Amino acid sequence: MLAVVPPPVTVRVPAKVNLHLSVGDAREDGYHELTTIFQALSLTDEVTVAVSEEPGVEVHGEGEKSVPTGPENLAWRAVCALAEYAERPADADGIRVVLRKGIPVAGGMAGGSADAAATLLGLSTLWRLDLARDELAGIAATLGSDVPFALYGGTALGTGRGEQLVPVLSRHTFHWVLAFDQRGLSTPKVFGELDRLREAGDPPRVGSHAPVVEALASGDPRQLALLLGNDLQAAAVSLRPGLRRTLRAGVNAGALAGTVSGSGPTCAFLCTGAESALEVAAELSGAGVCRTVRVAHGPVPGARLVGGDDTPRPTSPPQVHA
Ligand SMILES: C[C@](O)(CO)[C@H](O)COP(=O)(O)OP(=O)(O)OC[C@H]1O[C@@H](n2ccc(N)nc2=O)[C@H](O)[C@@H]1O
Numbered sequence: 426m427l428a429v430v431p432p433p434v435t436v437r438v439p440a441k442v443n444l445h446l447s448v449g450d451a452r453e454d455g456y457h458e459l460t461t462i463f464q465a466l467s468l469t470d471e472v473t474v475a476v477s478e479e480p481g482v483e484v485h486g487e488g489e490k491s492v493p494t495g496p497e498n499l500a501w502r503a504v505c506a507l508a509e510y511a512e513r514p515a516d517a518d519g520i521r522v523v524l525r526k527g528i529p530v531a532g533g534m535a536g537g538s539a540d541a542a543a544t545l546l547g548l549s550t551l552w553r554l555d556l557a558r559d560e561l562a563g564i565a566a567t568l569g570s571d572v573p574f575a576l577y578g579g580t581a582l583g584t585g586r587g588e589q590l591v592p593v594l595s596r597h598t599f600h601w602v603l604a605f606d607q608r609g610l611s612t613p614k615v616f617g618e619l620d621r622l623r624e625a626g627d628p629p630r631v632g633s634h635a636p637v638v639e640a641l642a643s644g645d646p647r648q649l650a651l652l653l654g655n656d657l658q659a660a661a662v663s664l665r666p667g668l669r670r671t672l673r674a675g676v677n678a679g680a681l682a683g684t685v686s687g688s689g690p691t692c693a694f695l696c697t698g699a700e701s702a703l704e705v706a707a708e709l710s711g712a713g714v715c716r717t718v719r720v721a722h723g724p725v726p727g728a729r730l731v732g733g734d735d736t737p738r739p740t741s742p743p744q745v746h747a
């Protein structure tokens with residue numbers, strides 16, 4: 426019997442930065458209640474899913490050696506979750522996922538979550554499941570707190586453990602410089618360090634997110650810069666004291682302000698415009714405080730098929746396997 430093999434599907438998916446991250450107390454399930462404002466950035470991963478006789482995960486690019494390729498890879502967990510949802514459990518075995526990473530691994534920019542979101546979109550397209558993004562977001566939330574946001578992108582307010590999203594109006598493109606650190610930081614360890622710091626004293630807490638929403642609507646980067654804040658920053662700096670120097674160096678290089686992104690250790694610097702971001706990036710590169718410097722802008726859309734909007738790419742002639 427002849428079986429038509431669908432052509433591979435490629436999805437581009439953005440990193441996130443948290444413009445505001447307020448962390449509440451630890452819940453009984455081990456998660457912390459969050460109020461956060463996410464922005465999706467032009468720093469991306471590309472994920473290709475294909476039917477293959479060699480199933481599994483392959484990783485290229487940024488941090489490739491530190492990404493697991495076994496069942497613990499978040500993209501593979503997305504394959505399994507979608508197969509189960511669609512009641513096609515045996516099909517997961519015939520899928521290969523190729524990750525081309527631009528997002529730093531364990532960098533606080535939700536790289537693994539982005540790959541999981543891209544895999545959900547890519548595979549649902551490959552399998553022609555015709556699922557709405559909201560339906561995919563339900564599956565995404567079971568994979569990690571940051572996964573739903575990577576599907577939607579843009580700028581959004583996240584509550585709960587970060588998975589409940591409402592879009593936020595952001596009428597301006599903001600320009601960022603990102604400083605990648607030598608090594609990643611473990612997200613649970615950073616939350617744990619914050620709990621420890623809070624038991625030992627009273628580290629400062631960010632205020633309300635409302636002024637950040639207003640600054641985003643105004644589109645003024647100077648107004649937004651004054652309001653960037655992250656409750657996890659003290660914990661990330663406590664675990665990686667060198668970040669203090671990185672944060673200072675970005676501002677000395679001409680950024681309006683800097684913040685640790687999510688659980689870190691990537692530092693994100695807001696700049697007045699595209700040109701200024703390039704200047705800040707050049708100067709920060711020379712300061713010797715980080716491994717790599719990138720420029721990016723946001724907001725950008727969430728996971729998108731490459732070569733189309735949300736419709737499958739014009740197909741190459743289908744391969745036919747006997
Ligand atoms: C720090 C952020 O990136 C901010 O956007 C996210 O809160 C982290 O999201 P994530 O990496 O998708 O996190 P998950 O995979 O859901 O959780 C990893 C671990 O981080 C801790 N965690 C995560 C989210 C949250 N609201 N509270 C937590 O305490 C928990 O120890 C959890 O076991």
Ligand SMILES: Nc1ncnc2c1ncn2[C@@H]1O[C@H](COP(=O)(O)OP(=O)(O)OP(=O)(O)O)[C@@H](O)[C@H]1O
Binds near residue numbers: 498534538571689
């Ligand atoms: N597809 C993946 N890409 C990167 N890391 C992955 C992936 N799948 C599993 N991992 C594991 O997850 C860990 C966290 O990686 P990730 O890049 O998602 O961190 P992060 O950006 O700090 O996450 P977040 O910002 O959501 O807290 C890595 O150290 C790695 O071992």
